[in-house]
Amino acid sequence: MALCGALFLALLAGAHAEIPGCKIRITSMALELVKQEALRFLEQELETIIIPDMRGGEGQFYYNISDVKVTELELTSSELHFQPEQDLVLQITNASLGIRFQRQLLYWFFYDGGYINASAKDISIRTALRLFRDPAGRMKVFNISCQASISRMHAAFGGTFRKMYEFLSVFVTSGMRFLLNQQICPVLYHAGMVLLNSLLDTVPVRSSVDNLIGIDYSLLKDPVVSTSSLDMDFRGAFFPLTQGNWSLPNQAVEPQLQEEERMVYVAFSEFFFDSAMESYFQAGALQLSLVGDKVPHDLDVLLRASYFGSIILLSPAEIDSPLKLELKVTAPPRCTIKPSGTTISVTASVTIALAPRNQSEVQLSSMIMDARLSAKVTLRGKALRTQLDLRKFRIYSNQSALESLALIPLQAPLKTMLQIGVMPLLNERTQRGVQIPLPEGMAFVHGVVTNHAGFLTIGTDLRFVKGLRKVIEKNWPATTMGPQASSAPPPSTAAV
Numbered sequence: 131m132a133l134c135g136a137l138f139l140a141l142l143a144g145a146h147a148e149i150p151g152c153k154i155r156i157t158s159m160a161l162e163l164v165k166q167e168a169l170r171f172l173e174q175e176l177e178t179i180i181i182p183d184m185r186g187g188e189g190q191f192y193y194n195i196s197d198v199k200v201t202e203l204e205l206t207s208s209e210l211h212f213q214p215e216q217d218l219v220l221q222i223t224n225a226s227l228g229i230r231f232q233r234q235l236l237y238w239f240f241y242d243g244g245y246i247n248a249s250a251k252d253i254s255i256r257t258a259l260r261l262f263r264d265p266a267g268r269m270k271v272f273n274i275s276c277q278a279s280i281s282r283m284h285a286a287f288g289g290t291f292r293k294m295y296e297f298l299s300v301f302v303t304s305g306m307r308f309l310l311n312q313q314i315c316p317v318l319y320h321a322g323m324v325l326l327n328s329l330l331d332t333v334p335v336r337s338s339v340d341n342l343i344g345i346d347y348s349l350l351k352d353p354v355v356s357t358s359s360l361d362m363d364f365r366g367a368f369f370p371l372t373q374g375n376w377s378l379p380n381q382a383v384e385p386q387l388q389e390e391e392r393m394v395y396v397a398f399s400e401f402f403f404d405s406a407m408e409s410y411f412q413a414g415a416l417q418l419s420l421v422g423d424k425v426p427h428d429l430d431v432l433l434r435a436s437y438f439g440s441i442i443l444l445s446p447a448e449i450d451s452p453l454k455l456e457l458k459v460t461a462p463p464r465c466t467i468k469p470s471g472t473t474i475s476v477t478a479s480v481t482i483a484l485a486p487r488n489q490s491e492v493q494l495s496s497m498i499m500d501a502r503l504s505a506k507v508t509l510r511g512k513a514l515r516t517q518l519d520l521r522k523f524r525i526y527s528n529q530s531a532l533e534s535l536a537l538i539p540l541q542a543p544l545k546t547m548l549q550i551g552v553m554p555l556l557n558e559r560t561q562r563g564v565q566i567p568l569p570e571g572m573a574f575v576h577g578v579v580t581n582h583a584g585f586l587t588i589g590t591d592l593r594f595v596k597g598l599r600k601v602i603e604k605n606w607p608a609t610t611m612g613p614q615a616s617s618a619p620p621p622s623t624a625a626v
Contacts, residue, residue, distance in 0.1 A: 148350050149380045151366025151402040153387055153395075154567070157359045158212060160393035160592050165210040168220070171598040173203050175321050176227075179313045184306065194234040195306070201247075202228040216258040216275070217355045225253035227280075227310070248303070250310055252281035257318050259326075261355075267348025268335050269362065274322045276315035283307045328605050329598065332570035339564055343368050343409040347567040358390055364567060366402045368409040376412065378405045383584030392589035394574065396509065396566060399585040403465035403505075406564075407474070416459035416478075418552060421485055422452035426551065429455075429543050433482055436540060437494040444484070444492060451486035457499070457552070465505070469581050472505040474518070480525060480544070497525045497537055501548070509577035509588045513563030518556050520549050570605070571596035 181198040208222045227250040234243045260273040283303040338344045347364045354361045369376050382404070385397030410416055425433075430453050434441060441449055456479075463476045478499045484492040502522040508515050523545045527533035566574070577590035 148365065149382065149384045149399075149401070150350055150363035151380060151382070151385075151399050151405065152347065152364040152567075153385045153397040154362045154364065155359050155387045155390075155395040155397075156362075157390045157393060157395070158357075159391070161210045161212070163393065163592055163594070165208060165220075167594050167598055168210070169205050169208060171602075172318070172321065173205060174599060175317050175325075176200065176203055176314065179310070179317060181229075181231075181306065181309050181313060184309070192236040196232050196234070198229055198231040198306070200227060201230050212355050212357055212360060213258070214355055214357065217261045217353070217360070218259040220255070220257050220259075222253070222255040225255065226251050227253060229306075231306075246285055248283065248285040248306070250280045250283045250307065253314075254279050254281075255314060255318070257315075257322070259322055261360075262352045263349040266335055267346075267350075267365070268333060269330055269349055269353060271322050271326050271330070274319050276318050278311055278314035278318075280307050280310055283310075325602050329569050329571075329602055332601065332605055333567050334565055335567070337565070338371060339368070340559075340562075342371060342413040342415050343406065344371050344374075345369075345406075345564060361387065366398065366405075368402075368406040370409045370413045373412065376409075378408050380405075385585040385587070386582070387587065389587070389589060392578075393591045395587055395589050396574075397585055397587045398507075398514070400465045400467050403472075403474075404462070407465070408462040411459060411462040416463075418457045418555075420455045420551070422454075425453050425455050426547055429547050432540070432543050433494075437482070440494055441484070448484055448486050448489070448492055451484045451489075451492075454481075454483045454485040454491065455547075456481040456483070460498075467581055467584055467586050469583065471581060472507060472586065473521070474503040474505055476501045476503065495537075496528075498528050499523070499525050499544075507579055507586060507588075509566070509574050509579075509590055510563070511573045512566050512568045514566055515563040516560040518553060518560060520545065520553055523548065569601070571598065571601040 177200045179200055183198075184193075184195040186193060204226045205222050206226070207224045208220065210218070210220050213219045229248050229250070230245055231248065232243070233246050235241070255276070255278045257274060257276045259271050261269055262272045264270045264272075283306060285303050333347075334345075335348055336344065336346045346367045346369060350363045350365060367377060367380070378401070380399075380401045382399040382401035385399045387395050387397050389395055407416075433453060433455075458481075459476060459478045461477055463474050466473050466475065476499075478501070480497045480499050481493060482495045484494065486492070500523070501520060504519045504521050506517040506519070508517070523541070525537050525541055525544060527537060568574070571594060573593055573595050574588075574590040575593050577588045580587050580589070
């Protein structure tokens with residue numbers, strides 16, 4: 131019974147799991163690019179290590195080491211890879227660190243001082259980041275493990291007491307090696323928990339697209355990590371700004387990501403596009419009214435001739451009044467994605483009327499329009515853009531078949547009017563694009579779109595358009611950039 135109950139609960143949870151409208155996969159192909167930019171950032175962070183002054187003595191020998199500064203850092207060998215249960219692991223080996231400090235030494239009555247150059251060799255660092263979905267639906271770093279060790283350290287002593295310094299340098303270098311070990315992991319902890327999370331804060335979660343609709347890119351669950359990729363499931367749903375809690379049930383096919391040859395793969399289901407069109411429909415944006423000079427002259431002449439029998443019976447003021455053509459979508463358009471292409475089906479009412487000034491409109495005709503648009507989807511920068519083209523078009527009367535036959539002469543000019551007057555307006559909006567959930571400073575390049583049954587995928591590469599430090603400094607105050615701004619974790623667990 132217990133087994134049956136557990137199975138029932140598992141099936142119930144699966145039945146209520148929300149289907150993502152958008153998925154993103156980051157493959158190991160992207161890690162080399164990310165690693166190079168991350169290492170540049172880490173070098174700058176590690177160069178800010180603050181080592182406290184050291185003082186002590188041995189017999190009649192007393193020393194004071196102060197003003198310790200990192201002068202150079204070389205991360206010669208490194209690897210960044212995905213690892214299940216640890217998500218993202220950075221391994222650095224054979225690194226070296228150059229430092230410069232001021233010495234003050236006293237032996238009996240003899241005093242000496244000056245600056246010394248030292249170097250730390252065979253530095254090894256291993257840090258792992260765990261990622262999760264926070265309550266707002268944003269990906270965040272929630273845990274960092276770190277191990278760091280310095281195998282060797284050498285100080286280039288000189289001056290009057292050089293031989294004595296070399297004899298006693300073990301006290302100084304051992305203490306400094308210990309302090310360096312204690313400082314590396316807190317710097318990496320701050321870089322991940324504070325600075326990297328501030329970068330992830332730039333990823334849009336719930337934002338406006340324009341003055342009518344917004345989009346929700348909330349993560350639906352924690353990222354899933356394999357040895358070769360990191361997968362993220364996003365809600366990928368649009369909503370009218372005036373109805374912030376409105377949501378469209380997602381009954382579309384769930385997008386699938388199988389490939390790993392490109393740096394990033396992005397997938398969108400039919401629901402992603404349907405929710406956008408439904409949101410515009412709910413916002414009352416899918417309607418157009420052309421009056422007077424806005425109606426193309428040739429179409430105006432044709433419509434007046436077609437309805438001459440009705441117009442001639444009107445008063446002179448009504449006969450000479452401007453013509454009005456009104457298009458209004460009657461139901462939310464629907465998107466269909468097939469391997470052969472992407473289409474959008476639209477049904478609208480078309481009303482032809484005369485609009486006398488300061489009088490009620492005089493309706494001449496009302497008809498139904500069915501249109502099918504082809505949609506070409508592209509990914510540029512970090513925006514998803516769509517180019518629409520009118521493929522099929524027909525008008526008919528919902529009153530009688532005879533009236534539908536009478537509308538045939540109007541079909542060609544109305545289609546031309548849509549292509550010339552309406553489609554450019556639609557494409558002006560769709561070409562602005564919708565932002566993809568990507569951190570600031572990064573962009574997609576060389577995207578290739580592949581259609582499937584019910585969803586499409588885009589294989590693309592990444593590039594940095596702005597350095598990590600510039601983005602982080604922009605979104606995190608400079609006064610808190612240092613590791614002292616965050617509570618530090620326990621120092622490195624590696625032996626000194």
